[in-house]
Amino acid sequence: MSRHRNRALVEKSRRTLWLIVLPAIVMLQICGCTVGPKYQRPAAEIPPAYKEAGNWKQAQPNEQNLGGNWWEMFQDPQLNALELQVNVSNQNLKAAEAQYTQARAVLRYNRAAYFPTIDGSASATRNRISDHRPASVVANGLTYNDYQIPLELSYEVDVWGRVRRTVESYREQAQASAADLATVNLSMHAQLALDYFQARTLDAEEQLLNSTVTQYAQALELIESRFAGGIASELEVEQARTQLETTRAQAIDVGVARAQFEHAVAILIGKPPAEFSLAALPLTAPPPPIPPGLPSELLERRPDIAAAERRMAAANAQIGVAKAAYYPTISLGATGGFESGVITTLISGPSILWSAGGSAIMPLFDAGRRRANMDQAIAFYDQTVANYRETVLTGFQQVEDNVAALRILENEAQVQNKAVVAARRYLELANTRYVGGVTSYLEVTTAQSAALSDELAAVNILGRRMVDAVTLVQALGGGWDRTALPERPECCGKLTSNSK
Numbered sequence: 001m002s003r004h005r006n007r008a009l010v011e012k013s014r015r016t017l018w019l020i021v022l023p024a025i026v027m028l029q030i031c032g033c034t035v036g037p038k039y040q041r042p043a044a045e046i047p048p049a050y051k052e053a054g055n056w057k058q059a060q061p062n063e064q065n066l067g068g069n070w071w072e073m074f075q076d077p078q079l080n081a082l083e084l085q086v087n088v089s090n091q092n093l094k095a096a097e098a099q100y101t102q103a104r105a106v107l108r109y110n111r112a113a114y115f116p117t118i119d120g121s122a123s124a125t126r127n128r129i130s131d132h133r134p135a136s137v138v139a140n141g142l143t144y145n146d147y148q149i150p151l152e153l154s155y156e157v158d159v160w161g162r163v164r165r166t167v168e169s170y171r172e173q174a175q176a177s178a179a180d181l182a183t184v185n186l187s188m189h190a191q192l193a194l195d196y197f198q199a200r201t202l203d204a205e206e207q208l209l210n211s212t213v214t215q216y217a218q219a220l221e222l223i224e225s226r227f228a229g230g231i232a233s234e235l236e237v238e239q240a241r242t243q244l245e246t247t248r249a250q251a252i253d254v255g256v257a258r259a260q261f262e263h264a265v266a267i268l269i270g271k272p273p274a275e276f277s278l279a280a281l282p283l284t285a286p287p288p289p290i291p292p293g294l295p296s297e298l299l300e301r302r303p304d305i306a307a308a309e310r311r312m313a314a315a316n317a318q319i320g321v322a323k324a325a326y327y328p329t330i331s332l333g334a335t336g337g338f339e340s341g342v343i344t345t346l347i348s349g350p351s352i353l354w355s356a357g358g359s360a361i362m363p364l365f366d367a368g369r370r371r372a373n374m375d376q377a378i379a380f381y382d383q384t385v386a387n388y389r390e391t392v393l394t395g396f397q398q399v400e401d402n403v404a405a406l407r408i409l410e411n412e413a414q415v416q417n418k419a420v421v422a423a424r425r426y427l428e429l430a431n432t433r434y435v436g437g438v439t440s441y442l443e444v445t446t447a448q449s450a451a452l453s454d455e456l457a458a459v460n461i462l463g464r465r466m467v468d469a470v471t472l473v474q475a476l477g478g479g480w481d482r483t484a485l486p487e488r489p490e491c492c493g494k495l496t497s498n499s500k
Contacts, residue, residue, distance in 0.1 A: 111170075124145070
C-alpha cells in the first residue's frame with residue numbers, strides 16, 4: 001500500500017512541477033516579440049542587357065548545357081573522365097565540405113537554446129556537525145548521511161527574440177557556407193578544364209613544331225645536296241640549319257609548360273603527379289556557343305553572389321541580437337528529485353523535493369557597451385551590403401569580359417586563318433623561286449618564319465577561345481542555381497554544387 005502511495009506522490013509532484021513551468025514558458029514565448037530590423041535584400045544595380053553580347057550568335061538549346069556536368073558540352077571524353085574524379089578526390093573540395101559541416105554543427109548548437117537544459121546528478125555524503133557550532137545545540141555533534149538525486153531545469157525565455165535572431169544568423173551563415181562549397185566546387189572543376197585545355201593547346205603547338213621540324217630537316221637535306229653539287233652556298237646551308245635547330249628548341253621548350261599543366265591536373269583530381277599521366281591530345285575544335293542570358297539571372301546563378309547575400313542576411317540578424325541586449329534576460333528554473341538520510345528510503349514519496357521560480361536580469365549601466373555593440377553590428381551589416389554589391393558588379397564584369405573575349409577572338413580566328421593560308425602560299429612561292437634560282441634562300445627562311453608564326457598564332461587563339469569559354473561558364477555559375485541552397489541546413493546531408 002505504501003509503495004503505491006509513494007508512486008502516486010511522485011507522479012503528483014512531477015505533474016505539479018510541469019504544470020508550473022510549461023505554461024509559463026508557453027505564455028512568455030507567445031507574448032514575446034523579435035526585435036531588430038526585418039531583412040530585405042538591398043537592391044543592386046542591374047543592367048537590362050550585357051553590353052558586349054551585341055549581335056553575338058546565341059546557342060541553340062541542344063548546343064549547350066550549363067546544368068549539372070557543364071563540361072560535357074565540350075564533348076571531350078577524356079575531360080569528362082577527369083572531371084568526375086574531382087568530386088571524389090579533390091582536397092580543396094573536401095576542406096570546403098568540412099567547413100560546411102562545421103557551419104551546420106554551429107547552427108544546431110545554437111538552435112538547442114530553443115529548449116530547456118536539464119541536468120541530473122547523484123551524490124552521497126556523510127557529515128558531522130561540530131560540537132561547538134553555535135547555530136543549533138541539538139544538532140551539535142550529530143553525524144548523518146545525505147543521499148540526493150536532483151534534476152535541475154534551466155531555460156532562457158526568448159521574449160525579445162535574442163535566441164531566434166541568433167539561430168537566424170547562424171542559419172544564414174550555414175547557407176552562405178553551402179554556397180561557398182558550391183563556389184569551390186565550381187572553381188575546382190573550372191580550373192581542371194582550364195589546365196586541361198591549356199595542356200591540349202600545348203599539345204597542338206608541339207605537334208605543329210614537330211611537323212615543321214620534319215619539313216625543315218627535309219629542306220636542309222635538299223640544300224646540303226645542292227651545296228655538294230655546287231649549286232648552293234655554305235651560307236644557305238647554315239641558314240637552313242639555324243632555322244631547323246631554332247624550331248627544334250621551340251618544340252622542346254613546350255614540354256616545360258605542358259608538364260606543369262599535367263601536374264596541376266593531377267593535384268586537382270587528388271593524385272601525386274608521379275602517379276598520373278595525361279595523354280597528348282592536340283586541340284582542334286572550337287568551343288561551343290555559350291549564351292550569357294540576362295544580367296538579372298546572374299544573381300540567382302552564381303554561388304558567390306548567393307554567399308554574399310546570405311552573409312548580409314546573417315549580419316542583419318545580428319543587429320537584432322545586439323538590440324535584444326537592451327531588454328531584460330528572463331530565465332526560468334526548476335529543481336526536483338529525491339533526498340534522504342537513508343539509502344533504502346531515497347526513492348519514496350516523502351523524499352521528494354522540488355522548487356521552481358524565475359528571474360529577470362537587466363544591466364542598468366555598462367558605460368556604452370551595448371551601444372557600441374549595436375553600432376558594430378550595424379557597421380558590419382553595411383560592410384556586407386557593400387561586399388554584396390561589389391560581388392554583383394564583379395560578376396557582371398567577368399561575364400562581359402569573357403563574352404567580349406569570345407566574340408573578338410572568333411573574329412580574330414577568322415582573320416588569322418586567312419593569314420595562315422596567305423603565309424603558306426608565300427612559302428610555296430618562295431620555295432619555287434629558290435629552286436628556280438630566282439632568289440636566295442633568305443627569302444625562303446623569311447617565308448618559313450612567317451608561316452610558322454601565323455600557324456602558332458592560330459593555335460594560340462584557339463586555345464584562348466577554349467579558356468575563355470570555360471571562364472565564361474564559371475562566370476555564369478556553371479549551371480548552379482540558388483534553389484540548390486538548403487532551406488534547413490541543420491538537417492541536410494552533404495551538399496554539392498550540382499545539388500538541385
